Amino acid sequence: MKNKINILFSPIMILKKKYILTRHWITVFVLFAVTPIAFAQQKAKQIDDLMGRYVDNGKFNGSVLVVENGKVIFKKGYGLANMEWNIPNTPDTKFRLGSLTKQFTAMLIMQLVEQGKLKLEGKITDYLTDYPKAAGDKITIHHLLTHTSGIPNYTNLPAFKTFNRNRYKPADFLKQFSDLPLEFEPGSAFAYSNSGYFLLGAIIEKVTGKTYEKVLQENIFTPLQMNNTGYDMFFKILPKRATGYDRWNLEYENAPYLDMSIPYAAGSLYSTVEDLALWDQALYSDKLLSASSKAIMLTPYKSDYAYGWGVYKTQIAQLKDSVEAMGHQGGINGFNTSLIRIPKNKHLVVLLNNTGGTNLGAMQNNILKILYDQPFDLPKISVAYVLGKTLATTSLANALKRYAEIKKQPAYYLNEGEINGLGYGMIATGKIREAIAVFNLNVMEYPQSFNVWDSRGEAYMLNGEKTKAIMDYKKSLELDPYSMNAIRKLNELGEKVADPKEATVEDKILDTYVGKYQLTPSFVISITKEGARLYEQATGQPRHELYAESESKFFMKAIDGKILFVKNEQGSVEKLVLFQNGQEMQGKRVN
Known part of the structure; x- marks a missing residue:
């Protein structure tokens, strides 16, 4: 008999019998539900097919782990951890985490608050007495945790590339940015700043009398048996450590050296997808921190940023209701990373990549669609x-x-x-x-x-x-x-061509464009105004004058690039679009 098997989505196996009686015979219909294990296997195959397409497309080279309802349903490495020796990535390959480090720094801070050694409303100068008082007397621990301090992000400084190869002690490196003027009044705006988390590391060391690395080990990694996680230093012999690469079109090259004393408490850790699953599970318990302190740590403030976490509502494909997500991404020379957790369902997606910048967000979103049985498209x-x-x-x-x-x-x-x-x-x-x-x-x-x-x-x-x-x-x-x-x-080439005529833009309109626009967490364009002229300066790059093509679109003469300012429905400038080399990037206004 040709029949269809209906699948019941249930956490347990169901065996249901329906008896249909006639005078002469009994027909028994048995309806079986597929077990959770079978569903997990089906989703694991879908995830593998999905990530395989990204790998074949040159978009991913790393390790993946997915947790559904608190259980690991998929973990796998793709591509090479070391291209020179043809060593493959595996679930226990160690990757630099970049800014995923911040959630661990935030945990240490909250532990110290719970122990009474720190106060969230405490000022920088309460703990680092040598810090300049003009800023240090009004910036709190809370401001540092939520990127609302106004301290300039040191990775955006034009001089950053001149000192990023040197090894520093935290107290010495603080001098690179501690005397700089604040970008805004503390607490009044959000601007992603590695400087704030660097300061938190220095405060942890001052309060505990131990190194940041040792406090991490004692307070988090040892209790959770995260044996493949730690503070990454280049001189250490570290088994199964992935090499970081950058890709120039189709060619890979070794990523530039960065001394890990510089990212420090903002981005210096390494880990594996397996260890990050242990970290995720610990956050459902009180092993590291009480429930009340975790609630404080995971409460979002400006721009949906909590303490080391983005906490926000997200809509997954065609689901009627949005779900609360907690996540972060990281990027550091040769690596980019992503971790998202959905506490309501105990879902987790971890992506660690060792070939520089790629769009992990698209991969993450497709995996979430698979977890929620939503339609998704294999990437072209x-x-x-x-x-x-x-x-x-x-x-x-x-x-x-x-x-x-x-x-x-x-x-x-x-x-x-x-x-x-x-x-x-x-x-x-x-x-x-x-x-x-x-x-x-x-x-x-x-x-x-x-x-x-x-x-x-x-x-x-x-x-x-x-x-x-x-x-x-x-x-x-x-x-x-x-x-x-x-x-x-x-x-x-000998063809005499004059520069194009510049459009006239009212001074008051130019004023509305002044501010900072964040294209990625580590790439910001600052727009300033001197007299009647606008200037742009991107992270780590020289300043360029802007010339008006129209009221909202400007071009540069020194380099091949254009900027378009975009207003919202209320008429306020909310973002800019950078056009360069045939590509475009959007940057959200952050102050």
Whole structure:
């Protein structure tokens, strides 16, 4: 008999019999529910398929762990922990955590508060008597924990790259930012600041008389048997430690060195996905902290930030009700990380990646959809990624043939910026002929984009094809009269082109753009005004003057970049959009 088996979603196995009686026979229908183990296995396979697609797409290289209803249902490593020795990632590979460190620092602070050794309303100068009093007398522990202190973020300082290789004692490093003027009155605004958590580490050491590393070990890692977690220092021999890499288009390189005395209590820890599952489970108990203190620690303040955690409501696909989530992401040279927990259902997703910046948020959200039995889409495959891999292993003709085969297939996606980046990757390795061929594809696909003509013009210049370069740069300028790179290149090629005429913007409108805009936790653009001129300065980069293309859109002459200011429905400027190298990034206004 052809019949359908209905699956009952239940935490226990159900065996239900229905008897239908007639004069001559009895038919027995048995309805079986699939056990929780079978459901978990099904979800584990879906997660594996999902992450495998990200891996095949060059978007993930690391380890994953997923907890459902308090039980680990999936853990696996993907890609390589060390590319030189071809050593694979596994669930017990150790990764640098970056800013996931902050939740551990916050826990230590709350333990000290519970012991009566610290007060949340206590001032910096109550504990660090040498700290400048002008700021230290009014900034509290609470301000430091919630990123509302107003202390400038030291990783945003222009000089950061000049001292990030040096080893510092905490008291010495504090001098890098302690004398800087506050960005706002403490408590009045939110601005993500590693400086605040660095200070918390120094306060922990002062109050306990022990190193931050030792307090972590004694108060958290040893009690929870987190034997694969600790303070990462480069000189230590650390078994199963992943190497951090950055990816330039399709090529990987070792990430720049960063001495871990600098991230310190803001980002210095290493761990495994398995140990972070132990940490998650401990937060459901009173082993480390009382329930009342945990409630304080996990109460969100400005911008949904609690003490070391983002705490917020999130809507998962088509679910009627939102759920409360607690999470954080981290990024540090060669690594980026993500941890999210849903306390109501005891769900946890941990993603640790050792190939620099990638969009872990998209992966995390898809895994949550799987946990809640919601529809999700497998990520499409990048045409640019496949094209680049094919170019690396076969002829240009074969690569172009492969491109033509897949570019319109539903499982693949085409992106102008990625194709453009691949072209520049070819230039970087001296493959100018291949670069021109790649840029040709972009010109055919996106003929109304000024940037694709600009990029091909550069390749023609490098190849000595001056006439073709001039034609492409003129086309780029026709599409965007404010393209300063095209103007500069045309002048270099002997074509005299004047700078574009700047629009006039009222002074009071310029004033509304002044502020800080956070594009990522570690990348901020500051907009300042001097006289009637606006200036932008991005994290770790020189300052550039802005020139008005319109009332809300500005261009830069020194570099190829534009900024658009966006207002909300109330007419207030709430974000900016940065356009650079054919890409765009949005930054939320934080003060």
